Amino acid sequence: MSNTLIEVKGLYKLFGSNPKAHMPLVHQGLGKDEILAQTGHTLGLKDINLSIKEGDISVIMGLSGSGKSTLIRHFNRLIEPTEGQILVGGTDVMSLAEKDLEQFRRHRMSMVFQRFGLLPHRTVLDNVSFGLTIQGIKKKEANERAIEWLETVGLGGYENQYPAQLSGGQQQRVGLARALATNADILLMDEAFSALDPLIRSEMQDQLVELQEKLQKTIIFITHDLDEALRLGNNIAILKDGELVQDDKPEEILLNPATDYVEAFVRDVNRARALTVETVMQPQEFRITATTIEEALKQMRAHKDDYAYHVTDDGYQGMLSQESLEEYYQEDKTAKLTEEHYEDLEPIAPDAALEEILPETLASDYPVPVVDEEGEFMGSLSRDALAEVLSPEASSEEANTDKSAPSEEGSETPAEKDESKVKQPTTSA
Ligand SMILES: Nc1ncnc2c1ncn2[C@@H]1O[C@H](COP(=O)(O)OP(=O)(O)OP(=O)(O)O)[C@@H](O)[C@H]1O
Ligand SMILES: [Mg+2]
Numbered sequence: 001m002s003n004t005l006i007e008v009k010g011l012y013k014l015f016g017s018n019p020k021a022h023m024p025l026v027h028q029g030l031g032k033d034e035i036l037a038q039t040g041h042t043l044g045l046k047d048i049n050l051s052i053k054e055g056d057i058s059v060i061m062g063l064s065g066s067g068k069s070t071l072i073r074h075f076n077r078l079i080e081p082t083e084g085q086i087l088v089g090g091t092d093v094m095s096l097a098e099k100d101l102e103q104f105r106r107h108r109m110s111m112v113f114q115r116f117g118l119l120p121h122r123t124v125l126d127n128v129s130f131g132l133t134i135q136g137i138k139k140k141e142a143n144e145r146a147i148e149w150l151e152t153v154g155l156g157g158y159e160n161q162y163p164a165q166l167s168g169g170q171q172q173r174v175g176l177a178r179a180l181a182t183n184a185d186i187l188l189m190d191e192a193f194s195a196l197d198p199l200i201r202s203e204m205q206d207q208l209v210e211l212q213e214k215l216q217k218t219i220i221f222i223t224h225d226l227d228e229a230l231r232l233g234n235n236i237a238i239l240k241d242g243e244l245v246q247d248d249k250p251e252e253i254l255l256n257p258a259t260d261y262v263e264a265f266v267r268d269v270n271r272a273r274a275l276t277v278e279t280v281m282q283p284q285e286f287r288i289t290a291t292t293i294e295e296a297l298k299q300m301r302a303h304k305d306d307y308a309y310h311v312t313d314d315g316y317q318g319m320l321s322q323e324s325l326e327e328y329y330q331e332d333k334t335a336k337l338t339e340e341h342y343e344d345l346e347p348i349a350p351d352a353a354l355e356e357i358l359p360e361t362l363a364s365d366y367p368v369p370v371v372d373e374e375g376e377f378m379g380s381l382s383r384d385a386l387a388e389v390l391s392p393e394a395s396s397e398e399a400n401t402d403k404s405a406p407s408e409e410g411s412e413t414p415a416e417k418d419e420s421k422v423k424q425p426t427t428s429a
Helices: 019-027 032-039 068-075 098-107 124-134 139-152 168-181 198-215 226-232 250-255 260-266 293-301 322-332 354-363 383-390
Strands: 004-015 042-053 057-062 083-088 109-112 186-190 218-223 235-240 243-248 307-312 315-321 368-371 377-381
Touching: 004 019, 004 068, 004 218, 019 032, 032 042, 042 068, 042 218, 042 235, 042 243, 057 068, 057 198, 057 226, 068 083, 068 186, 068 218, 109 168, 124 139, 124 168, 139 168, 168 186, 168 198, 198 226, 218 226, 226 250, 235 250, 235 260, 243 250, 243 260, 250 260, 293 307, 293 322, 307 377, 315 322, 315 368, 354 368, 354 383
Parallel strands: 057 218, 057 235, 109 186, 186 218
Antiparallel strands: 004 042, 004 083, 235 243, 307 315, 368 377
């Protein structure tokens, strides 16, 4: 399984003129507001412990001012911690001498910014190759590589245009090509798609997922948008006032929000769209492995349910009901189990969204078998399990440890103030 690539341990960041002096107050447990009132210092991050896996898209979410940018700027040491450690591939970034840090920033991590950050007076080609020539790559090779990446992101032919001649989505593709061209294995994307209109944004999300399948980078993706987080993330970490309130798989965030704050993020999500079969199915330990009707019935009778799934070395075969088996037994108990003995029930794929399989699963009297691409039997999905996970009450009563719902009290980075951030976290369902 994948390894941890970035590890954050006991990270604190207190902004102000003398942060060390005020750390005792932080350790006493004073909140961000109290610290600010008493010391004039802003608590950016508080005791963050986080592991980021190699090859994952790790999403960091939270309202404006919650510390998302502060957190990822620690990864390449654009910000230094007040306390704590950041390990990248086992190396403590604070231990890097200036030269090594420079190498590290150029070769290991690249960043994609919200406002693209392109150089306006340089062509698209130069914007992408620039970072490569800084790395010491010869102009000719840098240009060749830049052209390749521009093609990869769908901008072949735009090399000699200037940023202002491109649409927002195209400019962001240039930003993405620039980041990818450096060959860095870690991409930091700070609200990289937030400035794009919804349609383009959705296209960029698809493109990122597609690229990621090929490139297997480690991507840290900041967003305010839960739909985007669910679409992209293998993991979602949620920050509130500088604290990590939940760090989980997307389906866990949806189904078991740790606090009211998280719950407010997930409240309006269309679960049928956001959840896949895999996250709701039940594993099925019991399988009929027999080859004849007689053996099959024997196995079925010893089992608590009156239906079961027939699975052989070749994988999933079909579903059997006890009632039918009893009848076949009367006809010819030595007959081999074949297609004609199975109940009429189409298997569903583990990665299908619930909305895709809703009608047939709700209509089925039996739990629907879940079978993967290789024909392997994974489990089953019952009507009850489906109804439960889609009912609006599900899981909300568990979220009660944090009484304060999301608010916009947190101060904002003035330069990044943005309309979209002032909204409550809602999602298009
Ligand atoms: N250089 C700085 N000096 C002082 N305070 C800062 C500095 N940078 C960030 N902060 C404070 O740290 C907190 C976290 O800011 P940060 O920019 O990380 O939030 P964010 O979650 O990225 O917000 P946004 O969604 O608006 O980008 C805020 O309260 C902010 O005011
Ligand atoms: Mg930010």
